[in-house]
Amino acid sequence: MALIEDLDALEAKAKDLIASANSAEKLEAARIALLGKKGEVTALMHMMGKVAPEERPVLGKRANELRRMVETMLQRSSENIKREAMRSLMATEAVDVTLPGARPTIGHQHLINQIKEEMEDVFCGIGYTVEAGPEVETSWYNFTALNAPMDHPSRSARDTFYVVDNAPGSVAHPEEHAHGESDVLLRTQTSGTQIHIMEHQKPPIYAIVPGTVYRPDTADACHLPQFNQVEGIVVDEGITFGDLKGTLDYFAKCMFGADRKTRYRPHFFPFTEPSCELDVSCHVCGGKGCSFCKHSGWIEILGCGMIDPNVLVNCGLDPERYTGFAFGIGVERVAALRYDLPDLRTLMTGDMRFLEQF
Numbered sequence: 001m002a003l004i005e006d007l008d009a010l011e012a013k014a015k016d017l018i019a020s021a022n023s024a025e026k027l028e029a030a031r032i033a034l035l036g037k038k039g040e041v042t043a044l045m046h047m048m049g050k051v052a053p054e055e056r057p058v059l060g061k062r063a064n065e066l067r068r069m070v071e072t073m074l075q076r077s078s079e080n081i082k083r084e085a086m087r088s089l090m091a092t093e094a095v096d097v098t099l100p101g102a103r104p105t106i107g108h109q110h111l112i113n114q115i116k117e118e119m120e121d122v123f124c125g126i127g128y129t130v131e132a133g134p135e136v137e138t139s140w141y142n143f144t145a146l147n148a149p150m151d152h153p154s155r156s157a158r159d160t161f162y163v164v165d166n167a168p169g170s171v172a173h174p175e176e177h178a179h180g181e182s183d184v185l186l187r188t189q190t191s192g193t194q195i196h197i198m199e200h201q202k203p204p205i206y207a208i209v210p211g212t213v214y215r216p217d218t219a220d221a222c223h224l225p226q227f228n229q230v231e232g233i234v235v236d237e238g239i240t241f242g243d244l245k246g247t248l249d250y251f252a253k254c255m256f257g258a259d260r261k262t263r264y265r266p267h268f269f270p271f272t273e274p275s276c277e278l279d280v281s282c283h284v285c286g287g288k289g290c291s292f293c294k295h296s297g298w299i300e301i302l303g304c305g306m307i308d309p310n311v312l313v314n315c316g317l318d319p320e321r322y323t324g325f326a327f328g329i330g331v332e333r334v335a336a337l338r339y340d341l342p343d344l345r346t347l348m349t350g351d352m353r354f355l356e357q358f
């Protein structure tokens with residue numbers, strides 16, 4: 001009879017154990033405690049061998065029922081736990097496929113780069129190469145080799161960002177040492193790349209060089225301390241001012257429209273002789289005069305001229321054999337003229353409401 005009571009007690013204990021196992025791990029622990037090799041139900045089953053033969057059928061049946069019941073309870077509980085786990089997973093990781101997706105913002109090229117590439121296209125189309133040059137430059141390349149006198153005002157620290165003043169041994173060019181020059185600066189113009197190109201390439205040279213330049217100007221509607229230029233250089237035998245005009249007229253019409261007139265106004269640059277600025281007829285008034293063109297009918301777009309023989313000599317080229325022309329275009333200026341931008345600073349702020357328009 002004692003065994004019957006043990007069976008009853010074990011049944012109650014098994015029910016409690018299984019009911020309180022609320023995770024797969026706890027349920028597995030309960031299974032081992034009851035049905036494992038050393039489990040309590042297993043132990044009871046083993047005791048059946050020692051039971052008196054007349055009691056064996058009753059007790060044996062009862063013990064078998066208990067074992068089957070424990071197995072069924074474990075099975076059900078395991079299914080419940082799995083179902084619960086799935087339910088909570090579905091609740092937390094549910095995806096509403098009907099919701100609109102989060103669209104990634106797809107950017108596009110900045111206006112300045114668009115204009116730069118457009119200019120590259122125009123000049124590549126007439127056989128020019130596109131070159132690059134250093135933004136950190138020496139005074140030899142930025143000024144002296146370009147025929148700028150030692151007392152030229154643009155050399156002053158008010159107009160040029162100097163990185164290293166007169167640092168002995170900081171630059172390698174023998175000409176600079178010959179001139180006692182070793183100033184390192186942020187280039188104020190891309191014109192120094194003319195010198196680099198002529199040093200490394202023999203004529204014929206037909207090249208443009210887009211690049212960033214720096215000047216210690218406070219940013220305002222018309223000035224930026226950092227802006228972009230596209231330099232152009234042509235050196236060959238028999239190049240004349242007619243070639244300069246034909247090339248730049250073609251460029252102006254490509255960039256601003258076939259109906260635009262051009263005008264070459266005398267100017268001075270140390271590295272070209274003669275030098276001039278190119279004006280394009282105002283697109284707002286068609287040349288009649290308006291507030292946009294300051295009532296002149298013309299808008300200035302670039303500086304240009306025939307390369308000064310001194311510059312050719314500085315680069316080891318014979319000015320009796322070679323002639324050439326050069327030009328420098330302000331990229332921000334072209335952008336401002338194209339789109340009638342009232343303030344150049346908008347190009348630097350990264351304000352998407354402005355930039356997305358182009």
Ligand code: DAH
Pocket residue numbers: 188189190191231232269272302303304305325326327328329
């Ligand atoms: N470097 C000049 C500037 O920054 C622009 C320029 C003028 C470039 C005449 C040239 C040129 O190559 O021939 O204002």
